[in-house]
Amino acid sequence: MTASRSTAVARSAEGADEQCEPIEVVHRVKERVMAAAAQQATDPLPFLRDGDLFGDLVDDERFTSVFTRAL
Numbered sequence: 001m002t003a004s005r006s007t008a009v010a011r012s013a014e015g016a017d018e019q020c021e022p023i024e025v026v027h028r029v030k031e032r033v034m035a036a037a038a039q040q041a042t043d044p045l046p047f048l049r050d051g052d053l054f055g056d057l058v059d060d061e062r063f064t065s066v067f068t069r070a071l
Helices: 003-012 030-038 061-069
Strands: none
Touching: 003 030, 003 061
């Protein structure tokens, strides 16, 4: 998964589109991804720390730096 695609997923998990209009989050672990996305304002990495969804990407500084900038 690319950093830009991960960022798009992370942003959509906040429950709003690009115009800040509400969207329905449909995901098998909806509550978990939305809880992680809600923390992004103060910590950009909780979403990536979900190893079940993103494996060890949070440990890849090259990936997280691009993800953080894009987020």
